[in-house]
Amino acid sequence: xxxxxxxxxxxxxxxxxxxxxxxxxxxxxxxxxxxxxxxxxxxxxxxxxxxxxxxxxxxxxxxxxxxxxxxxxxxxxxxxxxxxxxxxxxxxxxxxxxxxxxxxxxxxxxxxxxxxxxxxxxxxxxxxxxxxxxxxxxxxxxxxxxxxxxxxxxxxxxxxxxxxx
Amino acid sequence: xxxxxxxxxxxxxxxxxxxxxxxxxxxxxxxxxxxxxxxxxxxxxxxxxxxxxxxxxxxxxxxxxxxxxxxxxxxxxxxxxxxxxxxxxxxxxxxxxxxxxxxxxxxxxxxxxxxxxxxxxxxxxxxxxxxxxxxxx
Numbered sequence: 001x002x003x004x005x006x007x008x009x010x011x012x013x014x015x016x017x018x019x020x021x022x023x024x025x026x027x028x029x030x031x032x033x034x035x036x037x038x039x040x041x042x043x044x045x046x047x048x049x050x051x052x053x054x055x056x057x058x059x060x061x062x063x064x065x066x067x068x069x070x071x072x073x074x075x076x077x078x079x080x081x082x083x084x085x086x087x088x089x090x091x092x093x094x095x096x097x098x099x100x101x102x103x104x105x106x107x108x109x110x111x112x113x114x115x116x117x118x119x120x121x122x123x124x125x126x127x128x129x130x131x132x133x134x135x136x137x138x139x140x141x142x143x144x145x146x147x148x149x150x151x152x153x154x155x156x157x158x159x160x161x162x163x164x165x
Numbered sequence: 166x167x168x169x170x171x172x173x174x175x176x177x178x179x180x181x182x183x184x185x186x187x188x189x190x191x192x193x194x195x196x197x198x199x200x201x202x203x204x205x206x207x208x209x210x211x212x213x214x215x216x217x218x219x220x221x222x223x224x225x226x227x228x229x230x231x232x233x234x235x236x237x238x239x240x241x242x243x244x245x246x247x248x249x250x251x252x253x254x255x256x257x258x259x260x261x262x263x264x265x266x267x268x269x270x271x272x273x274x275x276x277x278x279x280x281x282x283x284x285x286x287x288x289x290x291x292x293x294x295x296x297x298x299x300x301x302x
Binding site: 063138 | 175240241242
């Protein structure tokens with residue numbers, strides 16, 4: 001691995017840490033602030049994501065269906081941002097997808113005990129926005145939520161509203 | 166070789182249109198936007214049959230006596246269209262495909278410009294140049 005790629009990786013960690021601390025320090029009521037910052041992050045990500053999606057999907061074939069798009073998120077997008085793939089993708093074929101990352105990058109440097117479990121939520125908001133933005137750029141409007149039970153494992157629930165037949 | 170190049174955004178609003186003869190722009194606006202329905206139809210048909218190719222390039226959308234319209238859709242649902250003269254028999258499918266690829270990469274370039282606000286009309290000189298080169302070549 002070259003020197004540049006090492007520096008490359010830390011930059012995202014740094015800016016992400018800064019975003020989280022900005023979101024949680026601008027008001028004493030942490031939860032409230034986090035919630036109010038989410039839409040902004042999502043908005044930002046939606047547009048910045050666009051170039052990412054364009055770059056990455058340029059040489060792909062056209063996506064056949066939603067699952068194809070999800071696979072793209074799990075592989076290409078995740079590798080581009082977190083340098084690894086999603087460990088597990090599950091779906092019920094009715095618009096619900098479960099993406100499991102066994103060692104989520106922003107949490108992997110923290111203690112694995114339950115000590116920081118409460119504040120871990122702040123560190124996944126960015127990624128929720130990222131997924132949501134990427135999906136919306138690829139033509140899917142989805143709701144993304146997370147679940148953290150044990151420390152570096154994060155589960156992303158993606159709910160795609162189904163068209164009424 | 167092409168007489169008109171058009172880019173239409175994911176929500177079907179026109180983003181860019183350029184033609185060899187600027188006087189005919191309105192006519193091409195009309196033609197390009199009527200072919201959007203054909204694109205929609207072609208897109209909704211994919212997925213049902215796996216045998217169909219899943220290329221970005223959609224082939225001929227429709228042709229009239231004067232013009233032939235070709236379409237191309239990205240994964241982000243941005244549509245590119247190229248109008249050629251029907252009388253021009255020299256054009257091969259592969260050449261059209263190469264033109265679209267050129268446009269696609271040019272579009273990717275300008276989207277990555279941090280000063281470009283997504284959703285705006287395309288006013289980039291670089292893209293203009295690329296579009297012109299497609300029309301002249």
